[in-house]
Amino acid sequence: MTQLDEETATPAATDVRLGVWGLGAMGEPMAQHLLTARGALAVHARRERPALTDAGAHWAPTARELGAATDAVLVMLPDLPQLEQHLEGPDGLLAGVGDRDFLLLIGSTSSPVGVRELADRLPARIRVVDCPVSGGEDGAKAGRLSIMLGGSPADTDLAAALLAPCGTPVRLGPLGAGEVAKACNQMVVAATILALGEATELAARSDVDPAALWALLGGGYAGSNLLESRREKLVAGDDSPSGVAGYMVKDLRFAADVAAATGTRPALLPALRDAFDEIVERGLGERDIAVTRRFTVERSDTDEAN
Template identity: 50%
Template structure:
């Protein structure tokens, strides 16, 4: 990480809080403090204990930052912190890389980037950097981070995010979202396939506690099975990543498929499973809750 890079952080939820802790510790090692802001001061306790400093408003945070990382649900939530007397743009009188770590529409990201560049005379450069790896990856500092944007701000974003995992610049603005769409297609399809296979196996009399480890050692093994395998065994679908979030992510994956002009049979099937799961009232369960949906169905 660049030692002269001032970093701000907005969004201290389940993913953002452990990410901010990693960055705060890395910044402290360089003699700088990470500045953080969130809707609730209490959510900053862990990052403040790690050496971060509190910014009362987004404008205050922008004034002391060269890179502002945002871990928010989507672009509408990001736009909410931009405007007004205390909004981030009110504190922007110098070049700023604004990094959106949400899973969002590639077209929406490009549109927001163009609007920000026009409004600020080119001072604000938007970078998209969606993340994958779940809460576990955020805590471990092992996230995969897909970065899109112009070279210099994208490199600044990648350096700022380095303590959180592997951040790779993949191309111009929106490239990160295209990569995340590909990621989410694989995640959704794999999770649904695991759930379906394990429900069928258990109904046939197999012991999941014996089956899951042996599956993990063969071609069916994956990071998803490693992380969620015990959840399937225990039928524990407390939400680490609510299934309802997958609906949004797969909607953006469909956007990418349409823009690419390709058929999307696997994506269509996976989206259908999650749509049905949410319609059945199970959208607050973890994405592995497809198992519970199939058992009830």
């Protein structure tokens, strides 16, 4: 495993015309860091972001125009289908790229198998790196994301130099390795936030102040970046959207695919999948992942009613 940072930047990297496709909760702050570091950036999304264009970003109204204006694009869409439906056709990214060599950086949390299959279908001149991120909206805004790279050494070296303003890029192996790492990450996140939600409600129902509980336990083995990020939400019962809980269903499905492909028989993963499936079934999928406390309340109240 090779850690890559800003010192790996090369003249070739600084000459690359970079774009960002997808300007949601993660993509927009990442684009802001890239624009600040590079002084130029092309962006494309469903709607224009004045905060970026006013700061000097070039707005590309279509995927084709984004491809024409760039040599590399970071894709921050929910998954591969949202990318693939705008790759081909007269207004697709590939039409704008033409016959040039091009670097496609897939930052979505996706299936590693799906990423490899997409790369196999694309022309050889389109080089693919998977680069999912961890750190949430807070990490994106602070420029402290963990960026998981999969691809050839040369392509991931260039990707690391391009993405360094957003956090810490690390090459983990060949194409798809970044997505495997993200699946592992999401398993830990899902298990942790579910435990935090249940423990918070258990404490509250036992007349233990959750704020005092987490202030104490946060300094021990129960402490984590996730607890630090979501402690106030859990204590207040605030699950207004930030990191959407429903996305975890997709992420855990990819983890299950990796487990099946590698002959791994997990004990916890099936339970996590059941829990997040139930969260979505209860209509809570659009809430923040801190909804696990509300989920625990609803399940408990349902049991009491029965």
